[in-house]
Amino acid sequence: MAEPSAPRTTVRRLAERGVYHRAAIDAVLDEALICHVGFIIEGGPVVIPTIHARSGDVLYLHGSPASRMLRSMRSGDEVCVAVTLVDGLVMARAPFHSSMNYRSVVLFGEPRMVDDPDELWEAFTVLTEHVAPGRWADSRLPNQKEIRGTLVVAVPIDQASAKIRTGPPGDDEEDYHLPIWAGVVPLRLEAGAPIPDPRLAPGIEPPPYLTGYRRPGTDG
C-alpha cells in the first residue's frame, strides 16, 4: 500500500501531529460517517457535507446528477475532502492551550466519473455498507432508473494526510499549580434505539446491525 505524501498534503502546522500511514488514514475515513467536500464554483470556495465510502484506494462520493458539487466535479478539477472525528475537549488551565482531541484526514484529488456498471454497483454497495454494515443485503437493491439517477465520482486516496491529537492538555509550566481543573472530556457519537417508520409493515423487528449500531473502530 502506498504511503502518500505530496507537497500540498504536508501538514504544516503542528507537524508532530501529522500522520501519513495509509492504515491511519483509512481508519479515519472508514469510521467517519460523513465528509466535507471543498470545490470551486465561479472562482469561490464551496464546502458541502456528504456521505463518502472507501473501497481500497478510492473514495466514492455520490449524489444527484443535478447537484452543484457533482456537476462541478465533471470538470476534473481537484477537490479537497476533509474528514474529522472529534474525540474530546482538551481543557487546559489557559484557553490558549485548550484544544480538541481529534482525528482528521485531508485528501486532495481529481475526481473521476464512475461509468462502468460493475464499479457503479461496487460504489453503491460500499456507500450503503459504510453507513450501516449489513444493510445492503437487507435492501431492495437499485433498479436501472435509480442507477441512472445517481452520479458517482471516485477520488483516489494518494494525496492524503491524517492529523491526530490525543492525550491531556499541555499547559505552561508555571500554571500547573493553579487551582483549575484540567483534563479531557471524551466525546463520541452514540446511537439511540431505532425509531420505526410509521408505515413499517407489521411484525418487522429492527436488525441487529441497527439496534447495536456503532461506527467501525469504536468499542460501542
Add this chain to the structure above:
Amino acid sequence: MAEPSAPRTTVRRLAERGVYHRAAIDAVLDEALICHVGFIIEGGPVVIPTIHARSGDVLYLHGSPASRMLRSMRSGDEVCVAVTLVDGLVMARAPFHSSMNYRSVVLFGEPRMVDDPDELWEAFTVLTEHVAPGRWADSRLPNQKEIRGTLVVAVPIDQASAKIRTGPPGDDEEDYHLPIWAGVVPLRLEAGAPIPDPRLAPGIEPPPYLTGYRRPGTDG
C-alpha cells in the same frame, strides 16, 4: 435580525429542505462544536476543520499566525464555512432513498482580521465559551504574549443558509409492503466522564459544566 439570502447561498438541491431564518442558522452554528472552512490556496480548494464561535452577527475563527488558513484569510478573499450536525441514519427500504437526518449551515463571507483589543477579548471569550460554557470564568486568562500569538478573523453571518432533514424515510409507494425494516437510527454526540490531567493539582474536582457536558440545544 436580517434574513440573509443571496444567490450564492440559495439551496439548489432539495430546496424544500432549505431554511433561511437567522434563528435556525444561529442554532446550528451554536450547537456544532466545529466547522469546516473552505478557502483557496494556489488555485485549489482546501478544507480545514476548526473551532468557531458566534457573537451576534459574526462568526469568529482563530489560530496561529502561521496557519495557512488564517494567512490566506488576510487576503480578504471569500471563504466558505460549513457546519454540520448529524442527527440520524435514515434507513429506507431502498438505498436510493436512504439518507441522513441532519442540520447544516453553509456560510459565505469575506473574513476581516480582528485587531481591536476589545473585540479580540470578546472573540477569545466566545471561542472558549462556545466549547464549554462556564470555562472562561474558570480559566487563567490570556496574557499579552498569547494574544499576540493568536490570529482571529471575523466572518459576517449575512450570506448563510441552513439545510435540515428530519423524519422518517420516504420510499417508493410499491416498496412499503416489503419485509424490510425501515426507520431512523438517532445519533448524537455524547460526553463521557471527564478524565483528569495526570498533573492536576490535588483536591480539584471537575466543574459541573464538564461533568454534565452537553451541547446547547440538546436535551442531554
